[in-house]
Amino acid sequence: MSVHGKVSEDNGSCDGANGERYLPCAASSLVSAKLTVVVGDTHFSEDKMLLVQSCDYFQALYRSGMKECQQEEIHLKSLRARGFLIALAVLRGEMPILNEDDIVEAIECAAFLQVTSLTKHLIDLIDADNCLLMYHTAATFGLMDLYHAAALFIRDMYSDLENDVKATLPSELVSYVESLSPSVFMAVGAHVTCGGDKTVHASRTVCYLDETGNNWKVLTDLPLEASTSMAGVTVLDNKLYIVGGVHGIDKQAMDSSFCYSIEDNSWSRIAGPAQLRYNHNLVGVDGHLYAIGGEYERTVMSSVEAYDIKTGRWTFAAHLPRPAAGAAYTKTMSRIFVCLWRPMETTEIYEYVSGKDEWRLVTTLIRHQSYGHCMVGHRDNVYIMRNGPSDDFLRCLMDCYNLSSGQWSSLPxxxxxxxxxxxxxxxRGDSVFTLNRSTTLEYTVEGKSWKPRRQMEGFPRNGSVWTFLLRLPDAFMLQK
Known part of the structure; x- marks a missing residue:
């Protein structure tokens, strides 16, 4: 079997993925060269540069100066061919769906070759059907990022998985899962800043649902300068971010943004986007916040900005294909999707491809629309909710697009x-939480169907509500 990848030439440079320069003895062999990798009885012909830039194993090999870095053929005796083939597919930007055997071999390969992109792909594939296998296998091979991510997923579904967990996993793995904090359903009202005679709302609290006691409790107060009215609100790495928005009855654009850390129960100010905006989407993925579209001074925008959590800097990203404010959007499997309407019957779904900094048209939905819709991602399915039938805004119809098969289906x-x-x-896991003033309703997603599971206390606040998940330490919840 011969597998060929494509990478751009680097003008003779031998810099690694992190800007490190390789030893001179390896430099000439890296540029525009092929390497044959033998795994079992299978031969793979691949670009050396792709392997070196993507795998710590090959990067270390070509920095070492050992005789192997001059060879045109490398033997990997500790791996199986299928795992290496999956790794190559991921390195080329593919997102293969894996069965149980694939998962084991892919984890083995990711751990041995230290392929970060393959580890991230495996994390994106964690679900209720494979989480125990992912967790146990990752523990066996020492793939710690996947180990932790699978444990968090199991913790969020522990009431459904507890019997299987205790029956199949070693006690130390069970203990680690039970030591983690589960995700908690959170809500904050769309409030504006307080001040003078222009105060519109007095309640400015972030709340969480105590599912055991079936009541809402206050987590923290919003900073005085923060507004959640028409703002971007999202969670990334268990931190809450509020970006932009408006304040006052005249809806002045906010120039301040904030981050809440549950670890020290405090708010901090962060830099705001270069372009003031409100009624925009805010999505957190892979160490970045993306502020997408929105409005400024009643002008709808197509601009997109990305905030790097590590550097604290905003940079402009690829514009949306056309201006959009308050668009339906979702994140699933670390992928960002946005719905753009073409009146009156057409909705186009675009994906932001961060590696290429571009928006790609994924699919088009042609259905009767009325007052609006939203989008929810679960596994490799994207659900589109729209009001109906006709102009009945108290009921919704739902369509599902499967990212793997490229097929649409309608939920009955x-x-x-x-x-x-x-x-x-x-x-959260295989559950979907929805909320209004009277009811919090949890659905169970089975296949492509949403089935009501339980009903809990609603969120007693007027106006629009932002909802999200945070992991609250047990000690913190006991204090509250």
């Missing part, structure tokens, strides 16, 4: 959408 029946509850949907 109508879904109650009293006061926009479905438009607050948040996914």
């Amino acid at each position: 029946g109508h879904f109650a959408n009293s006061r926009g509850s479905l438009f607050t949907a948040v996914v």
